[in-house]
Amino acid sequence: MVATRVLCTLGARILWQRSTLLHHNTFVRTMSNITKSQVESSPDQSLYNFSQEELMIKETVARFGKEKVEPFVKEMEEDRKFKPEIQQAIFDQGWMGIEIPTEFGGSGSNFFSCIVAIEEASKVDSAFGGFIDLQNTVVNPFFIKLANDNQKQTYLPKLAQNMVGSFCLSEPTSGRITTFIVDRGTEGMRIGKREEKLGLKASSTCQVHFDDCKIPAKNILGQLGHGYKYAISMLNEGRIGIAAQIFFVCQMVGVSQGCFDRTIPYTKERKQFGQRIFDFQGMQHQISTIATRIEAARLLTYNAARLRDANKPFIKQAAMAKFYASELAGQVTSKCIDWMGGLGFSTDYPQEKYFRDCKVGTIYEGTSNMQLNTIAKYIENEY
Numbered sequence: 001m002v003a004t005r006v007l008c009t010l011g012a013r014i015l016w017q018r019s020t021l022l023h024h025n026t027f028v029r030t031m032s033n034i035t036k037s038q039v040e041s042s043p044d045q046s047l048y049n050f051s052q053e054e055l056m057i058k059e060t061v062a063r064f065g066k067e068k069v070e071p072f073v074k075e076m077e078e079d080r081k082f083k084p085e086i087q088q089a090i091f092d093q094g095w096m097g098i099e100i101p102t103e104f105g106g107s108g109s110n111f112f113s114c115i116v117a118i119e120e121a122s123k124v125d126s127a128f129g130g131f132i133d134l135q136n137t138v139v140n141p142f143f144i145k146l147a148n149d150n151q152k153q154t155y156l157p158k159l160a161q162n163m164v165g166s167f168c169l170s171e172p173t174s175g176r177i178t179t180f181i182v183d184r185g186t187e188g189m190r191i192g193k194r195e196e197k198l199g200l201k202a203s204s205t206c207q208v209h210f211d212d213c214k215i216p217a218k219n220i221l222g223q224l225g226h227g228y229k230y231a232i233s234m235l236n237e238g239r240i241g242i243a244a245q246i247f248f249v250c251q252m253v254g255v256s257q258g259c260f261d262r263t264i265p266y267t268k269e270r271k272q273f274g275q276r277i278f279d280f281q282g283m284q285h286q287i288s289t290i291a292t293r294i295e296a297a298r299l300l301t302y303n304a305a306r307l308r309d310a311n312k313p314f315i316k317q318a319a320m321a322k323f324y325a326s327e328l329a330g331q332v333t334s335k336c337i338d339w340m341g342g343l344g345f346s347t348d349y350p351q352e353k354y355f356r357d358c359k360v361g362t363i364y365e366g367t368s369n370m371q372l373n374t375i376a377k378y379i380e381n382e383y
């Protein structure tokens with residue numbers, strides 16, 4: 001459509017300068033040929049232009065979420081536990097090793113496939129999205145980028161098939177120096193109590209303690225003493241950390257869209273003062289504003305992800321997407337509660353859970369302030 005419009009505008013300007021009918025007719029014929037053939041051959045430049053593979057994973061995750069996860073979301077939240085059989089089914093689908101090469105039992109797909117998978121999963125449940133998210137975001141990439149051949153052979157097939165990895169970075173004060181692998185059950189390693197949280201209740205969050213833990217040299221990931229360098233170059237500024245942020249962003253886009261999707265039908269059913277609440281102009285303006293912002297958040301996210309897949313600079317765009325989408329999720333879910341009236345405040349309806357689940361988006365994987373710091377650094381360099 002854009003190509004057609006540009007050509008038509010150009011055509012109109014040149015036509016105006018031509019004087020003879022002959023020229024006019026020839027030009028119109030040529031232009032209409034060019035327009036037709038160019039439009040037919042020009043690729044769809046929209047950010048919604050998914051490959052077959054991306055489309056397939058998007059649809060499969062959405063269907064799986066609807067059929068296998070949604071019926072248990074409330075139960076898992078109450079039990080504070082993600083059902084092990086659903087976890088294994090997610091592994092069996094190949095969604096825990098999306099970027100792990102096929103030679104190690106992974107799906108060998110691209111980054112954007114992870115993005116659409118996490119977005120669809122998060123529409124249904126943040127814990128579902130988060131489960132796919134963390135493994136693909138930080139655990140697997142560390143092994144793919146840093147592990148030696150033996151470590152890859154040992155861990156990547158398990159991570160793709162049935163092992164849930166944990167990524168321990170945040171510390172009470174400053175960080176240590178070496179990146180290493182610790183198997184569950186290693187002497188000196190202790191998993192602390194499950195944190196009681198505002199949201200994401202089906203996803204367990206625990207402190208991990210390492211007291212006089214003896215790590216064999218073969219478990220050092222990368223080079224001895226290079227942990228800080230990896231943290232800075234790969235997490236704070238580099239591909240893994242920023243890629244991880246995009247993952248968390250699409251989780252937030254999914255939460256916003258999921259909550260919105262489950263709210264709008266109610267506004268079309270509920271009647272007050274003799275009409276549907278959707279029909280009040282005051283409601284329509286709010287709904288349209290929120291829908292526009294969700295679209296903007298998704299496009300920021302897809303743009304950053306496409307830049308990353310194309311090996312182009314994407315850090316500033318990713319920080320903007322993380323900042324915008326995670327702040328927005330709070331607004332969207334809050335508005336959805338408002339639009340449901342008193343029911344929105346009830347735990348019988350899903351809006352309050354989306355509202356609680358999304359709060360963490362402005363905190364983990366870089367707080368909103370840290371995203372603004374990153375954006376400011378780029379702006380300073382650009383002017």
Ligand SMILES: Cc1cc2nc3c(=O)[nH]c(=O)nc-3n(C[C@H](O)[C@H](O)[C@H](O)COP(=O)(O)OP(=O)(O)OC[C@H]3O[C@@H](n4cnc5c(N)ncnc54)[C@H](O)[C@@H]3O)c2cc1C
Nearest residue numbers: 167168169170200205360363364365366367368369370373
């Ligand atoms: C549900 C959940 C799951 C988590 N999972 C993991 C995990 O799997 N692995 C892991 O390693 N960690 C995990 N974390 C920890 C998480 O990454 C950190 O909480 C987060 O990065 C923020 O760090 P902090 O808590 O130390 O906050 P602080 O750094 O103490 O920040 C407190 C406040 O100060 C502001 N602030 C700090 N520095 C600056 C600055 N330079 N400029 C402006 N403002 C600043 C922050 O924006 C924030 O508002 C998890 C946290 C949660 C809540």
